[in-house]
Amino acid sequence: MTSQKKTPKALHTNSLLAHGGGGYDKATGAVVPPIPMATTFVRDEAYELVSEGHLYSRDHNDVFRKVEGLIATLEDGAESRLFASGMAAIAAIVRTVKPGGTILLQAGIYWGTTVFFRKTCERSNIALVEVDATDLQVLADQIATTKPDLIFIEVPSNPFLKVVDIAKVSEISKSFGSVVCVDATAVTPLIMKPLQLGADLVMHSATKALNGHSDVLGGVITCTDPTSPAWEFIRAERHGAGAVMGSFEAWLLLRGLRTLGLRVERMNANSQAFAEHFDGHPKMEAVLYPGLESAEGHELAKAQMSGGYGSLMSLILKGSKDDALKVAGALNLFQRATSLGGVESLIEHRETIEGPESGIPVTLLRLSIGIEHLDDLIGDMEQALEII
Numbered sequence: 163m164t165s166q167k168k169t170p171k172a173l174h175t176n177s178l179l180a181h182g183g184g185g186y187d188k189a190t191g192a193v194v195p196p197i198p199m200a201t202t203f204v205r206d207e208a209y210e211l212v213s214e215g216h217l218y219s220r221d222h223n224d225v226f227r228k229v230e231g232l233i234a235t236l237e238d239g240a241e242s243r244l245f246a247s248g249m250a251a252i253a254a255i256v257r258t259v260k261p262g263g264t265i266l267l268q269a270g271i272y273w274g275t276t277v278f279f280r281k282t283c284e285r286s287n288i289a290l291v292e293v294d295a296t297d298l299q300v301l302a303d304q305i306a307t308t309k310p311d312l313i314f315i316e317v318p319s320n321p322f323l324k325v326v327d328i329a330k331v332s333e334i335s336k337s338f339g340s341v342v343c344v345d346a347t348a349v350t351p352l353i354m355k356p357l358q359l360g361a362d363l364v365m366h367s368a369t370k371a372l373n374g375h376s377d378v379l380g381g382v383i384t385c386t387d388p389t390s391p392a393w394e395f396i397r398a399e400r401h402g403a404g405a406v407m408g409s410f411e412a413w414l415l416l417r418g419l420r421t422l423g424l425r426v427e428r429m430n431a432n433s434q435a436f437a438e439h440f441d442g443h444p445k446m447e448a449v450l451y452p453g454l455e456s457a458e459g460h461e462l463a464k465a466q467m468s469g470g471y472g473s474l475m476s477l478i479l480k481g482s483k484d485d486a487l488k489v490a491g492a493l494n495l496f497q498r499a500t501s502l503g504g505v506e507s508l509i510e511h512r513e514t515i516e517g518p519e520s521g522i523p524v525t526l527l528r529l530s531i532g533i534e535h536l537d538d539l540i541g542d543m544e545q546a547l548e549i550i
C-alpha cells in the first residue's frame with residue numbers, strides 16, 4: 163500500500179500554539195524541545211560546522227528559532243527576533259534612528275518607554291516629538307512638518323487604553339518614509355495584528371501575556387519586510403549588542419505560548435464582563451476599557467481587534483488618592499503588583515510607581531485581569547469598594 167502525504171492545510175492558530183509551533187525533537191522523538199544550553203558548537207577536521215546553523219548561541223539557538231518562527235506566524239510577519247526584555251527590544255528600535263534624526267512618540271503611553279525615549283533622544287541628539295496620536299489631524303500635521311524617521315505608538319495604550327488608528331497612521335507615514343512601530347503588548351497577536359494594518363514593525367513585551375505566567379522577562383520584534391534597512395539594523399543589533407534571551411527563558415516562553423489561545427479567550431471574557439459590571443458603579447468615575455461601547459476608541463478597537471479587547475483596564479475612582487490606595491489595600495484575590503498579562507489578576511496604583519510627573523490620575527487603579535472565576539474577581543472588587 164502506498165501512502166501519499168497530503169499537503170497540510172494551514173492550521174488554526176490555537177492548534178499551532180498547542181503544539182508549540184509544531185514538530186518534535188528529531189533526535190529523541192520528544193514532544194517538547196530540549197533546552198539548548200551549549201554556547202558554542204564544534205567544527206570538523208575540514209573546519210566545517212558539524213551542524214549547519216549551529217555556531218555560537220548568541221544567534222544560533224534552536225529554541226530561539228522555534229519561538230521566533232511561531233511568533234512571526236502569529237503576527238502574519240516575515241521574521242521575528244527575541245530580546246532579553248521588552249525594553250531591550252525597544253532600545254534596539256530606538257537605535258534604528260541616527261543622531262540628527264527625528265522620532266514621533268505617542269504621548270501618554272507606558273511610562274518606562276516614554277522615559278527611555280526622552281533620555282536616549284536627548285543624549286543622542288535625536289529630536290523627540292510627543293503627540294496625542296488618537297487625534298489624527300494633529301498627528302498628520304506633525305508627521306508632515308517633522309518627517310520623522312520613526313513613529314512609535316502603543317495600542318491600546320497603558321494605562322489609558324487609548325486606541326490609535328494603525329492603518330491611518332501607516333498610510334499617512336508612507337509618503338514621508340517613516341518606519342511605523344506598534345507596541346501591541348496589551349492585546350497579543352491573537353487579538354490584533356498591526357502588520358496586517360500596515361505597520362512596519364510590531365513589538366511585544368513577552369514578559370506579559372505572550373508568556374503569561376509572570377516568570378520570564380522577554381521582548382520580541384516582528385517585521386513585515388526583512389530587507390528593510392530598519393530590520394537589517396535590528397537583526398545586526400540583536401547579534402552585535404547581544405541583548406538576547408536565555409535559552410531557558412525562550413523555552414519557558416514556548417511553554418507559555420502553548421496555552422495562549424485559551425488564556426486570551428478567558429481573559430477577554432473576564433475583562434469584558436468585569437468592565438461592564440463596574441462601568442457606571444456609584445464609586446467609579448470611569449472605567450477605561452476599549453471593549454465598553456461607551457469607550458472613546460470602541461469603534462476603532464472593534465475594527466482593529468478581533469475576539470476581544472485584552473485583559474488590561476483602568477478604573478478611575480471617585481474620591482482621593484488615599485481612597486484609591488485603601489481599595490487596593492483591601493483586595494484579597496487581586497495581588498498588588500506591577501506588570502500585566504499573567505494568569506493571576508494584578509492591581510497597581512500607577513501614580514505611586516511612576517511619580518507625579520507621569521501625569522497619571524491619583525485615583526487610577528490599573529488592573530490586569532487573569533483567568534480566575536469571574537464571580538471571585540467581581541466579588542473581591544465589590545468588597546474592597548465598600549470600605550470607601
Ligand SMILES: *Cc1c(COP(=O)(O)O)cnc(C)c1O
Nearest residue numbers: 247248249272320347367369380
Ligand atoms: C512591560 C511593558 C514594556 C516593557 O517590557 P519589559 O519586558 O518589562 O522590559 C513595554 N511596553 C509595554 C506596553 C509594557 O507593558
